[in-house]
Amino acid sequence: VLSFAELFRLPAETTMREVMRTSPAVLASEDQEKVASIALHFGLNSVPVVDNGRHLLGVVPAKALLHILRHEHVEDIQRLAGIRRETNIARRALDTPPMRRARDRLPWLIVGLIGSMLATFVMSRFEAALNEKLALAFFVPGLVYLADAIGTQTEAVAVRGISLSHIGITRLLAGELRTGLIIGLVLGGLTFPAVWLVFGEARLALAVASSLFVAGGLATTIGLVLPWLLTKFKRDPAFGSGPLATVIQDVLTLLTYFAIVSLMYGPGA
Amino acid sequence: VLSFAELFRLPAETTMREVMRTSPAVLASEDQEKVASIALHFGLNSVPVVDNGRHLLGVVPAKALLHILRHEHVEDIQRLAGIRRETNIARRALDTPPMRRARDRLPWLIVGLIGSMLATFVMSRFEAALNEKLALAFFVPGLVYLADAIGTQTEAVAVRGISLSHIGITRLLAGELRTGLIIGLVLGGLTFPAVWLVFGEARLALAVASSLFVAGGLATTIGLVLPWLLTKFKRDPAFGSGPLATVIQDVLTLLTYFAIVSLMYGPGA
Numbered sequence: 066v067l068s069f070a071e072l073f074r075l076p077a078e079t080t081m082r083e084v085m086r087t088s089p090a091v092l093a094s095e096d097q098e099k100v101a102s103i104a105l106h107f108g109l110n111s112v113p114v115v116d117n118g119r120h121l122l123g124v125v126p127a128k129a130l131l132h133i134l135r136h137e138h139v140e141d142i143q144r145l146a147g148i149r150r151e152t153n154i155a156r157r158a159l160d161t162p163p164m165r166r167a168r169d170r171l172p173w174l175i176v177g178l179i180g181s182m183l184a185t186f187v188m189s190r191f192e193a194a195l196n197e198k199l200a201l202a203f204f205v206p207g208l209v210y211l212a213d214a215i216g217t218q219t220e221a222v223a224v225r226g227i228s229l230s231h232i233g234i235t236r237l238l239a240g241e242l243r244t245g246l247i248i249g250l251v252l253g254g255l256t257f258p259a260v261w262l263v264f265g266e267a268r269l270a271l272a273v274a275s276s277l278f279v280a281g282g283l284a285t286t287i288g289l290v291l292p293w294l295l296t297k298f299k300r301d302p303a304f305g306s307g308p309l310a311t312v313i314q315d316v317l318t319l320l321t322y323f324a325i326v327s328l329m330y331g332p333g334a
Numbered sequence: 335v336l337s338f339a340e341l342f343r344l345p346a347e348t349t350m351r352e353v354m355r356t357s358p359a360v361l362a363s364e365d366q367e368k369v370a371s372i373a374l375h376f377g378l379n380s381v382p383v384v385d386n387g388r389h390l391l392g393v394v395p396a397k398a399l400l401h402i403l404r405h406e407h408v409e410d411i412q413r414l415a416g417i418r419r420e421t422n423i424a425r426r427a428l429d430t431p432p433m434r435r436a437r438d439r440l441p442w443l444i445v446g447l448i449g450s451m452l453a454t455f456v457m458s459r460f461e462a463a464l465n466e467k468l469a470l471a472f473f474v475p476g477l478v479y480l481a482d483a484i485g486t487q488t489e490a491v492a493v494r495g496i497s498l499s500h501i502g503i504t505r506l507l508a509g510e511l512r513t514g515l516i517i518g519l520v521l522g523g524l525t526f527p528a529v530w531l532v533f534g535e536a537r538l539a540l541a542v543a544s545s546l547f548v549a550g551g552l553a554t555t556i557g558l559v560l561p562w563l564l565t566k567f568k569r570d571p572a573f574g575s576g577p578l579a580t581v582i583q584d585v586l587t588l589l590t591y592f593a594i595v596s597l598m599y600g601p602g603a
Contacts, residue, residue, distance in 0.1 A: 105404055110379070110396035127379035127396030134403040135374055139494060142411060146490035147483065160501065163512035170487045170513075171520055177483045178521055181476030182528065188472040195468055202464060202471040203457040206478045207450030210584050213482065214416065214446045214577050218439045221415035225408060232429065243432035244439075251440055252447055259451065308483050315479050 090115040093122055100125055101133040144303035145224060147173030173308040180312030184209075187316055191323045194330070200264060201326060204273050205319070212280040212318040213311050215248055219288030220310055224303045227289075227296055234293055241285040249281020272329050276322040283321065284314050359384040362391055369394055370402040413572035414493060416442030442577040449581030453478075456585055460592045463599070469533060470595055473542050474588070481549040481587040482580050484517055488557030489579055493572045496558075496565055503562055510554040518550020541598050545591040552590065553583050 090113040091100050104112050104125075112125045149169045161169075188195075188205070195202050219241055227237070253274035260270035291310045292302035359382040360369050373381050373394075381394045418438045430438075457464075457474070464471050488510055496506070522543035529539035560579045561571035 101400065104397070105400050108397050127399070128373070128377050130396070130400055131370070131374050131403060134400060134407065138403065138407040138410065141407065142414065142490045142493065145411065146487045148487050148490060163509055163516055166509075166513040167516040167520070170484070171517060174480065174483055174487075174517060174521060175524070177480060178476075178524060181479055184475040184479065185472045188475060189469070192468060195471060199461060199464055199468075199471075200458070202468075202474070203454045205471070205474050206453040206457060206584055206588060207447075209475045209478060210450055210453065210482075210581060211443065211446060213479075214443055214580065215439070217576060218415045218417050218443075221411045221417060224411065240432055240435075244435040247432055247436040248440060248443060251436070252443060255444070255447060307486060311483065312479060315475055319475060 090119065090121075091125075092117070097133045098137050101130050101137070104130050141224065141303045144301060145220065145307045147177075147308035149173070177308045177312050180309075180316065184312070184315050184319060187319045187323070191326075194323060194326055198269075198330070200269060201272075204260075204276075205322070208273070208276055208280060208318055208322055209315050211252060211277060212284045212314045215245060215281055216284035216288035216310055216314045217307070219245070219285045220292060220307065223289045223292040227293055227302055237293075238286065238289060241289045242282050245281040245283070245285030246278065247281075248285075249278035252281065253277040268329055272322070272326050276318070276325050279321045279325070280314075280318045283317050287314055287317070359388065359390075360394075361386070366402045367406050370399050370406070373399050410493065410572045413570060414489065414576045416446075416577040418442070446577045446581050449578075449585065453581070453584050453588060456588045456592070460595075463592060463595055467538075467599070469535075469538060470541075473529075473545075474591070477542070477545055477549060477587055477591055478584050480521060480546060481553045481583045484514060484550055485553035485557035485579055485583045486576070488514070488554045489561060489576065492558050492561040496562055496571055506562075507555065507558060510558045511551050514550040514552070514554030515547065516550075517554075518547035521550065522546040537598055541591070541595050545587070545594050548590045548594070549583075549587045552586050556583055556586070 089103055089107050089109070091103060093114050093116065095114075100112050103109070110127050112130065114122045114125060116122055147170070149172055191201075223241075253276075256277055257270045257274035260273050261267050264270065287310050291313070295302045358372050358376050358378070360372060362383050362385065364383075369381050372378070379396050381399065383391045383394060385391055416439070418441055460470075492510075522545075525546055526539045526543035529542050530536050533539065556579050560582070564571045
C-alpha cells in the first residue's frame with residue numbers, strides 16, 4: 066500500500082514495484098472485530114481484503130471500520146449486562162417497545178433467578194447460625210454487594226484485556242488474586258473497627274472483615290476466570306459475564322461468610 | 335470535501351468551486367469523542383478541523399478516529415465498573431502491579447462500602463420482623479442480586495443511549511419503568527409458585543414476588559435517572575453509574591421488601 070500523499074511526493078520515473086509496501090490484509094471471511102483490531106494495531110486508515118491467493122478483492126474503508134468499532138462498543142456493554150439483542154444500536158434500545166425490551170433482557174435474568182434460588186438455599190442452610198445470632202444476617206446484603214462490585218471491576222478489565230494480553234493465565238490470575246486480596250484487606254480494615262464500635266463485638270467484626278478479605282480474592286478470581294473460559298471456548302468473553310459471574314460470586318461469598326462464622330462461633334452456631 | 339475517487343472522475347475543465355461540498359467540521363477545541371461521533375454520523379473517513387473563521391487547520395485522519403473510538407470503548411466499560419484510571423488501555427490494566435490496580439479501584443468501592451453500611455443499618459431496623467420470621471432473611475441476597483442485574487441492564491443501555499436519543503426524559507422513564515415492571519412481573523410470577531411450594535406459605539411467596547415486581551420498576555428507574563443526572567451536570571454518564579446506582583438499588587430494594595412484609599404480616603412483624 067501507499068498513501069496518496071506519498072504517491073504525489075515520488076519522482077516521476079519511480080515504478081510501483083519499487084515503492085509499494087506489503088500490507089497486512091484480511092480474508093473476506095474474517096471477523097469484523099478482528100479487521101478493526103488490525104487497522105488499530107498497524108495504524109491503517111483502511112484494511113485490504115484478499116482471497117486465499119492474496120489477490121486484492123477490495124478494501125474496508127475507514128467509515129466502515131469506525132462503524133465496526135462503535136458497534137463492538139455497544140455490543141460489549143450490552144453483553145456484559147446480559148442483554149440479548151446484540152444488533153441493537155444504543156439509540157434504538159431506548160426506543161423499542163417495553164415488551165420487546167423485557168424479552169431481550171429476561172433470558173439472562175432467568176439464569177440469575179435460578180442462581181438467586183441457590184443463594185436462598187445457602188441462606189436457609191445456615192438457619193441455625195442465624196437463629197443463634199440474627200445480627201449475622203445484617204451484613205449479608207453489604208457483603209454480597211461488595212463482592213459483586215469488586216468482581217465487576219475485574220470483568221470490565223478482563224473482557225478486553227485477556228485477548229490483548231500476552232501474559233499467561235496463571236500470571237494474570239496471580240496478579241488479580243493479589244489485587245483482590247489487597248482490596249479485601251483495605252475494605253475489611255475499614256469495616257472491622259466500624260462493626261466493632263456499632264455492634265460492640267470483636268468476634269462479629271472479625272468475621273465480617275475476614276469475609277470481605279476472602280471475598281475480595283474470590284471475586285477477582287471469578288471475574289477473570291469466567292471471561293477466560295468463554296475465550297477458551299471461542300465465545301465472546303463479554304457474553305453473560307455480568308449476570309453469571311455475579312451470581313456465582315454471591316453464592317461463594319455467602320458460603321465463605323458462613324464458613325468463617327462457623328469457624329469463629331464453633332460448629333454449634 | 336471531495337474524495338480522490340471523485341476527483342479523478344471529474345472532467346478536466348471543472349473548477350474546484352463547482353464540485354466542493356461543504357463538510358461538517360470541528361473546532362480545534364472540540365472533545366475527541368464528539369469528533370468521532372461526527373465522523374460516524376456523516377459517514378466521513380476523516381474530519382476537518384477549522385478555526386473560528388472556518389479556515390482549515392488540518393484533518394483528523396481515520397486512524398486517529400479509530401483510536402478515539404477504541405479508547406472511548408475501554409473508558410466507558412471501566413467507568414461503568416467504577417475504575418478510576420481512565421487513560422489506561424485495556425491491555426495495560428492487566429499488566430500494572432496489583433498495588434496500583436487496587437488503588438485505581440478502591441475509591442468507588444469505598445463509596446460502595448458506605449452504601450453497604452447503610453444496607454446493614456436498614457437490615458438491623460427490621461430486626462423484629464426477622465426475629466419473628468427468619469425465613470424472610472433467606473430471600474435478601476437473591477432480591478438484592480436481581481434488582482442489581484435489572485438495573486445494570488438499564489445502565490448499559492442508558493449510558494450511550496441518553497445522549498443519542500432525541501426522546502425526552504419523561505417518555506424514556508415511562509418506557510423503562512414499564513420494561514422494569516414487565517420484568518418484575520415475569521420474575522415474580524416464576525418466584526411465587528416456587529417459594530410457595532418450598533416454604534409452604536402463600537403469604538411469604540406473595541411478599542417475595544411482589545417485592546420483585548416493585549424492585550424491577552425501581553431498578554430500571556434508578557438505572558436511567560442516575561446516568562441522566564450525570565449528563566445534566568455535564569459529567570460522563572458512565573462515571574460511577576455502576577457502583578453508585580447498584581448500592582442505591584440495594585437499599586431501596588431492602589426498604590421495599592420490608593415495607594411489603596410489614597404490610598402483609600401487620601405492623602407487629
